[in-house]
Amino acid sequence: MxxxxxxxxxxxxxxxxxxxxxxxxxxxxxxxxxxxxxxxxxxxxxxxxxxxxxxxxxxxxxxxxxxxxxxxxxxxxxxxxxxxxxxxxxxxxxxxxxxxxxxxxxxxxxxxxxxxxxxxxxxxxxxxxxxxxxxxxxxxxxxxxxxxxxxxxxxxxxxxRALAFDLKGNAGQIYRLYQAALNRAPDLDGLGFWIDAADRSVSMLDIAAGFTHSAEFARLYGNSVGNEAFLSQLYQNALHRQPDQEGFDFWLGALNKGVARESVLLGFAESPENHAQVIGSIQHGIDYIPV
Structure with a gap:
């Protein structure tokens, strides 16, 4: 000493x-x-x-x-x-x-x-x-x-609680996923749960699958809807608009070829259009309750 x-x-x-x-x-x-x-x-x-x-x-x-x-x-x-x-x-x-x-x-x-x-x-x-x-x-x-x-x-x-500034990282991605999948801001506990999962290296695709298999997602999109109906609803929930024909055809073709719905959801969540919609809500940090 x-x-x-x-x-x-x-x-x-x-x-x-x-x-x-x-x-x-x-x-x-x-x-x-x-x-x-x-x-x-x-x-x-x-x-x-x-x-x-x-x-x-x-x-x-x-x-x-x-x-x-x-x-x-x-x-x-x-x-x-x-x-x-x-x-x-x-x-x-x-x-x-x-x-x-x-x-x-x-x-x-x-x-x-x-x-x-x-x-x-x-x-x-x-x-x-x-x-x-x-x-x-x-x-x-x-x-x-x-x-x-x-x-x-x-x-x-x-x-x-905690305040996250990794807007392009795990916290921002989870926030955008909530908004795209469920058409709402995240609840603080749920956001903390999924941020913790991402921080522990659970992939964003697996997290997106957690959303698409949730009861809330089923209530919004239906339990057994076809690809066209699913995609139309996703445009409304995520981007709040009618689909453009070119974009709709692209994503529908991907779904019909076997691309998983959670992968399409993730594409919408991380699209420039969704980024622009969400940034005003998170630019000063993202509140959440840690696990």
Whole structure:
């Protein structure tokens, strides 16, 4: 363990635990599944590459390094892998690097940069207690007298719900699928269920099949309608218009050749026309309740 003097500790290529003290310390994991604890002081923590290990905190399935800055104005840098970065008290800078990371700034005015991957920033309070405003390439998240800036963060996770910004990714695709299939905005619980499925690598085609085999879908389209009737109803539900003949003939030909209805539904959901219809509802983020 480091004492109160500033120190630099570098781990091995194995699985290390490094502890700073009350000084301004530098801790570097240097490979393996590492746990770095800065303690008090203004610390710099850097992870290395990682091996998978189980962990909690609503993380992705597998966790890489854990970086805990403790009190002080800390700088935490993740590397490749699914890292957990904990800023603690103070005005911290957390940068996740590559991988699907979870960043918790803690008290203070923090900068949270997820880097590449599907990254989450987690906050302790309910969504209603925070304001979220666009700020250049990222967002400013304010709570009381504190505010932080997020960059490259796809999900803001609060105690009661979450806000997704991956409009071209899983969250946006699921929202558009709801609108196209069921002609309505998603319910927050259902949206959270399907976003979680997509995040766990369930294919969009399989998710679309979940919609086409649902009771609500059957009520809208009928239990045993032919391809022409199905397609006409899909134009109405998804695009709110009569079919154009060229488009109708194209999709009908695909269905008659054995293309699955869920595949056609997915084509409508991701069409430029449906994108244009939906963007006004999701451009400031997508609310959902996580699983």
């Amino acid at each position: 480091a004492d109160e003097k500033p120190v630099y500790l570098s781990g091995t290529t194995g699985n290390d635990e490094l502890y700073g003290g009350a000084g301004n310390d530098g801790l570097e994991g240097n490979g393996g599944y590492d746990r770095l604890f800065g303690g008090d002081g203004d610390d710099v923590l850097r992870s290395g590459d990682f091996y998978d290990a189980a962990a909690g905190l609503r993380l992705p399935d597998k966790l890489g390094d854990v970086l805990d800055g403790g009190a002080g104005n800390d700088h935490l840098f993740g590397a490749g892998g699914r890292d957990l970065l904990l800023g603690g008290a103070g005005d911290d800078e957390l940068r996740g690097g590559a991988g699907d990371d979870l960043l918790l700034g803690g008290e203070g005015n923090d900068l949270l940069d997820g880097g590449a991957g599907l990254d989450r920033a987690q906050f302790s309070g309910q969504r209603a207690g925070y304001s979220v405003a666009k700020n250049g390439e990222g967002y400013t998240v304010s709570h009381g007298t504190e505010s932080g800036v997020t960059l490259g963060i796809e999900r803001l996770v609060f105690s009661d």
